[in-house]
Amino acid sequence: MRRILAPVIALLLVVGVVPVALAEQTASELGAESEFYELINTSRAAEGLEPLAVYGDLIDDARAQSELQAADLCEGGARICHNDDLGSVTTNWTRLGENVGVGGNYAGGVSQLHDAFMASPGHHANIMGDYNYAGIGVVIREDGSLYVTVVFMLGPDGLSSELPDEPEQAGPNSLSVPAFPPGADLIGQHNPNAGTWELAGEDAPFYYGNPADVPMACDWDQDGRTTVGLYRAASGFLYLRQTNTFGVADISIFYGIPEDRPLCGDWNGDGLETVGIYRPSEARFYLRNSNTQGVADMVLDYGDFGDIPLAGDWDGDGVSTIATFRPANKTLYVSSGSDAASYDRSDYQAGDTLVVGDWDADGRDTIGYFRPSTGTFHYSNWLIDSAPEYFYLGNDRYSPVVGRW
Numbered sequence: 001m002r003r004i005l006a007p008v009i010a011l012l013l014v015v016g017v018v019p020v021a022l023a024e025q026t027a028s029e030l031g032a033e034s035e036f037y038e039l040i041n042t043s044r045a046a047e048g049l050e051p052l053a054v055y056g057d058l059i060d061d062a063r064a065q066s067e068l069q070a071a072d073l074c075e076g077g078a079r080i081c082h083n084d085d086l087g088s089v090t091t092n093w094t095r096l097g098e099n100v101g102v103g104g105n106y107a108g109g110v111s112q113l114h115d116a117f118m119a120s121p122g123h124h125a126n127i128m129g130d131y132n133y134a135g136i137g138v139v140i141r142e143d144g145s146l147y148v149t150v151v152f153m154l155g156p157d158g159l160s161s162e163l164p165d166e167p168e169q170a171g172p173n174s175l176s177v178p179a180f181p182p183g184a185d186l187i188g189q190h191n192p193n194a195g196t197w198e199l200a201g202e203d204a205p206f207y208y209g210n211p212a213d214v215p216m217a218c219d220w221d222q223d224g225r226t227t228v229g230l231y232r233a234a235s236g237f238l239y240l241r242q243t244n245t246f247g248v249a250d251i252s253i254f255y256g257i258p259e260d261r262p263l264c265g266d267w268n269g270d271g272l273e274t275v276g277i278y279r280p281s282e283a284r285f286y287l288r289n290s291n292t293q294g295v296a297d298m299v300l301d302y303g304d305f306g307d308i309p310l311a312g313d314w315d316g317d318g319v320s321t322i323a324t325f326r327p328a329n330k331t332l333y334v335s336s337g338s339d340a341a342s343y344d345r346s347d348y349q350a351g352d353t354l355v356v357g358d359w360d361a362d363g364r365d366t367i368g369y370f371r372p373s374t375g376t377f378h379y380s381n382w383l384i385d386s387a388p389e390y391f392y393l394g395n396d397r398y399s400p401v402v403g404r405w
Contacts, residue, residue, distance in 0.1 A: 027194035030207045032110050032138040033059075034195065036148060037248035038239065039114040040127055040134065045252070047128055054161040054247040058135020058151045061089035065149040066139040069100065080147070095154035097126040105146040113148065126152050133159065161247050177377075178391050185357035186405055187377060189398040190215035190228075197228055199244055199405045206246045209239065217403040218264035218273035220251065220291055226403025231262035231277075238262060238275050240291060244405060251291050265311040265320025267298060273320070278309035285309065285322050302335055312356040312365030314383065325354055325367070332367060332383065343383045349373075357402040372396035 041051040065083045068074070074081035080100050083089065087096060101123075103113040117123040131152040139147045177187050177200045188199035192212060198205040209215075213230040220227060220240045229240040230249075236256040239249035253275060256262070260277040267274060267287045276287035276296075283303050286296035303309070303324030310323040314334050323334040327350065332343040345367070348354075352369040359366065360381045368379035368388075375396055380388040393400065 029138045031210045033136045035110045052134040055133035056162045057090045062135045062137030062149040062151045066137040066147040070139040070147045092155040093153045097152040099123045099150040105140045105144045181361045183361035185402045188401040216262045217401045222272045233258045263311045269319040316363035344385045355402045370400040
């Protein structure tokens with residue numbers, strides 16, 4: 001098949017660059033890369049185009065080109081430049097394209113740079129072009145300049161998204177947890193400062209999302225495996241992955257406002273776990289029966305202001321129902337079918353992070369909690385107050401996540 005090297009078009013966007021010292025530079029770069037992926041695919045979706053998949057073999061080349069530009073190594077002293085040998089960055093391609101740009105590492109900087117790409121006919125053509133893969137590399141200099149290279153590719157389906165060299169500092173330390181029974185839920189950790197995940201039983205930590213995204217996890221495609229998701233309060237979007245790997249969202253749903261808190265479960269017993277949100281100002285749950293855009297299929301008033309929203313299959317009937325935990329009186333309020341019950345949980349301490357899981361594989365969910373003050377995870381196989389088992393989980397800055405990974 002004839003190979004076509006698409007024209008490569010450069011954009012120089014110089015905005016107010018504020019000098020900053022980045023404590024977690026690699027995490028910031030990964031976060032910007034993920035945001036560019038999401039913005040590109042959101043723009044393509046608006047035009048009815050398929051999303052671009054991540055191809056790992058393109059990423060190191062995109063990063064290398066951004067590093068070259070950030071090091072002021074472009075020919076003739078140019079601020080940005082293209083890879084003159086773009087056609088050799090990978091194999092399997094039938095068409096390649098490249099966008100490069102520079103902006104500032106500040107709130108809204110990535111979005112501003114993407115908007116500039118979209119406003120430029122050549123860059124817009126690449127973003128909307130006949131491609132099925134992309135590799136994005138971002139390098140942020142100490143002065144706050146953000147360099148981005150996007151390599152677009154048309155190639156065979158099924159290419160790996162695995163990164164050639166993932167930065168070790170992007171993820172937390174190795175996660176070690178006790179052995180739970182076969183079929184039980186397992187623990188994971190999400191680092192909200194870096195947007196990294198580490199899941200018990202998974203081979204390696206991975207990056208997904210931006211700092212401050214709210215983590216969630218469910219079986220979004222009914223394949224029996226829990227995968228990660230995010231709620232981005234600033235935009236009201238839910239971003240769901242169908243594999244526990246670095247990449248862009250497989251499903252993006254606008255469903256919420258900044259104050260909302262995400263949750264998920266099988267609300268109708270069809271075997272598919274779907275999204276929901278809890279709106280604290282209304283003490284109200286809005287639940288969907290599909291992972292698609294739309295209005296709530298169920299709207300439920302439950303709990304009181306200040307409650308923590310939860311969801312689980314409390315009675316083992318295959319249907320997830322809502323619950324709230326009230327820190328003021330350390331009580332769990334469970335709505336299960338036509339019944340409702342309350343359970344004293346005096347073992348809870350202020351600052352604990354609550355999660356829901358089936359720790360003994362009996363089909364019934366109970367609660368667990370991560371205690372940042374000690375770095376320990378506590379769980380019990382009963383809803384009632386009992387002496388919970390616990391183990392050391394780790395970093396007090398991380399959030400626990402639960403699933404059958």
